[in-house]
Amino acid sequence: MTSRKTSQTMKPATAAKKLSVYLEATPAEFQEGVVSRDELNALQADPPEWLQELRRDGPHPRQVVAARLGVSIGALARGGITEPLTTEQIKALKAEMPEWLEHERATQAEVRKEAARQKEKAAQQANPAQRRR
Structure with a gap:
């Protein structure tokens, strides 16, 4: 069979x-x-x-809107963005740069910076020869 x-x-x-x-x-x-x-x-x-x-x-789903704005999906919800946005709406929001978006982008930048620091720390612990002197 x-x-x-x-x-x-x-x-x-x-x-x-x-x-x-x-x-x-x-x-x-x-x-x-x-x-x-x-x-x-x-x-x-x-x-x-x-x-x-x-x-x-567009209209774009939340994950695409979040990525194009440089924020998390949770940040969209905190900013009151619950509907899909078009490319033009995203551009307008970036140009307007409301306070919530500015704050969330700064937060996201800090999160990325910390993630990179943690990754580097883990790499150094995995390979002690690469430790900074």
Whole structure:
């Protein structure tokens, strides 16, 4: 008895997350079907016009909005941003630079700085020969 290899599939929400796009902005046929691993790979390798447009103009999901603003997803919630934003809205928010965004960006910079320090410390502990003198 031979077994046929079945293609791995995922829900549209999972595929949208992997593509970094807002599911509700995708075409209906994408939202209503299932996406195979091969289809996902094809979308990533040669994105159709709708995917290129979504990635360029939005609306963008929270993780993309947070990354483009240089803050965490939690910071968006604290700043009152609960809806997806378009690229233009993100640019406008950056230009406006409200106090909450300035504060959250500074906090995020500190978090990154501390993470880098911890990583360096761990590397030095792993290899004592690299310790600073």
